Amino acid sequence: MTFRLSSTAFAPDGTIPDVYTCDGRDVSPPLNWTEPPAGTRSLVLIVDDPDAPDPAAPKMTWTHWMLYNLPPTAGILPEGVADSDLPPGTLQGLNDWQRTGYGGPCPPIGNHRYFHKLYALDKELVDLRRPTKAMLEHSMQGHVLAQAELIGRYQRHR
16 A cells, blocks of 8 residues: 545645635644555654745745654544644644744745645654754655655635
8 A cells, every 4th residue: 555645625736725724724734644654663744835935936945834753653633733632752843934833824926835745754753852844854864764745735815
């Protein structure tokens, strides 16, 4: 079976509903995944937008949410998961608002792509104490067994 990431809130390459954005309640979408490959010790979730600030002339990738040391048996993150309801052992990294937790799509212009990337690792990571994306990705090097990806799109209605 292939390692897959999906959501009941939007289809692959589909529109992310407003409720999960700054135009709605800004809560995390429900995410679920199939069983990761044998030997998986932990999972890492990174949600980012490579189209910032303008898809016609992107200048950076904006990080919206980072979780690491998710237990491989979790299988799901419910809609609007609170920090206190994350699976035991799960740690968080800093998003580009310099805080932990989910920050939903809020593009200033254009139709942006939001990549939800789930990595299966062959080890648990040490507590990186609210790492940046670069720090988290560095600690993952050489330990990724598989990657699952779900892309959603969002454009503000002004």
